[in-house]
Amino acid sequence: MKILIVDDDPINRTILQRLLGKEGHAVITADNGREGVDQFSKHQPDLVLMDIRMPKMNGYEAAQEIKRISSSRFTPIIFLTAVTDEEGLVQCIDAGGDDFLTKPFNRSILQAKISAMERIRQLHAKLRLQKEELERHQERVHQELEVGKHLFAHIVRAGNLLDAPCLNHWTAPMSLFNGDLLVASYNPAGGLHIMLGDFTGHGLSAAVGAMPVSDIFYDMTAQGFSIGDMAEAMNVKLLTVMPTRMFCAACLIEVDHRQKSLNIWNGGLPDILIADGSGRLVHRIPSNHMPLGVAPMTREDRKVEILEMRPEYRVFLHSDGVTEAINTDGVMFGSERMEAHFNGTHLPETLFTEILNDLEQFRGQAQQTDDVSLLEIVCAKAGEEPRGVDANRQRTAIAPTPWEASFLFSAQTLKSVDPLPTIINAVMNLQAPAGHRERLYTILAELFSNALDHGLLRLDTRTKKTPEGFIHYYTQREERLAALEKGMIRLTLIHTPLPPEQTGMESPGGEILIQMEDTGPGFDLTQIYSQLLGNTGHGGRGIALLRSLCQELEYQGSGNRARAVYRWTL
């Protein structure tokens, strides 16, 4: 150990120097307080023995100065004193002294005090190291969390359309990261996909699962996949990446404004509640699937509830953080209190805020125990244009070239996959007519569903006119598709580039000839033409829409072959 002796008495200095030298300590000396401080700065000793009454600067002042300049590390100071009165000793401690030694010096006591101080000094040094390490660690964690938070927000929010006019949402994470996932985006046909997911637990571990899920959500929605397809893909992903004890209770909804339908898949979330124009509960969609990431899905698990969407409907989704919120008495908010709002005495447009206000009032000062989310879909606004730009629409253009593609779908294929996303992606990759994706998708989707629903499955769109018929139509569609043994649909796409003088615009473009042929017995052509001429029933609007989008549209043969021409410019 390196020890500094500060004493103006040369005899004392010599005695101490000898004593300590024999013990193997390195000794530095100073004969007054001022020099003591200088020697301290110069040699950085591990321990200081300090006399009190000295010229130039006394021991108290020197001790204070030494403590001040060495505040980051602990250097014990032992006062050498002849005083034994309490006041004098208190003054030693007040000045920053850690102990005192009374003269004349006793060798054993001196040794004992030095080793005691050494123990304390080592303890301090260790503590300081640990504290520094902890601070470094904390700083690192903090920075990582900041980066994580940024990435999380951007991945999960990319292209999010929660500001779609028909959506009201509220979410309160319990910590920095939200284990509740709320995402929304438009599919190429203009339908709105919405998802509320609630991962097991909360905080970072719960939020990590939200990244792959939101990726799949945006990607598959943009490609035109159905919510059933998405649920299956998310399930596969979560089974692969998440530990067994974690899963995601989720609800996926497609708001199809054109077909006037609500398609709902609920796996593990509390009942989806639908209020009518008087604010009364008219439909309840309970969870009829397991949450995502629990077990592999069967065909039955992809099944979606289809409901006729009425403009006055308001759809409410919530995570269990709402119903399981606890007040200061430990009582739960509960689904009864939640559903009491839907008794018809409240204005439907105030339901959303009323539920939130009630929840806040109920919880009072009680601590939040889970992530909380509430989402409302206002069906009357389902057709309104979204605010802001849809990120999915940004694509680069490829100069028009001639190409041809043809697909043949057998009954077996039609039963097992929806080929539309694949077709539209093929077209987009070959030609990428930026900004035309939605229209092309709509044309292909309409032609395809006419060929399948009416051509092969022989469904009558007129049944869709009543609410009962609406449900019946989809039940029948499902049954007939499952029973389909024969028949096929052939699709041919022929693209011809057009120079600017032919497009009528300044830029070049192209013309896509679409032929969709099915092997069904065909339509009554006169009926098709009457629909073409402006019938706008539930199913008939499809043809009217096609007509407005296409340059040419005609049904040939026995009505089983549709021929449409779509023109586009860059």
Added chain:
Amino acid sequence: MSGTIQVSRNDQEITISVKGRFNFEMHSQFRAAYQSDSGEDNQNKRFVIDLVGTEYIDSSALGMLLLLREEAGANESDIKIINTRPEIRKILETANFQRLFKIE
């Protein structure tokens, strides 16, 4: 705030009773309950989860049940959940756990 767990076991059957709040704080207790000291295999064992004294069950607890199911041989497992109060039954059924466990 969390609950307590009691275990009774014989050659074929392990009964785990959960009292109080069955939530994330019970994780290690619950794991210890089904992992026997002798390290013997939990497959081919019958499990009974008795929820008679359970006040509340959260999604982390559902996750623990899934872990047990995996430990007991997943699809070959034999796990019975008994004495579920209506509120708890509702939570189990919302997650459609009746497809994975026998709920009584």
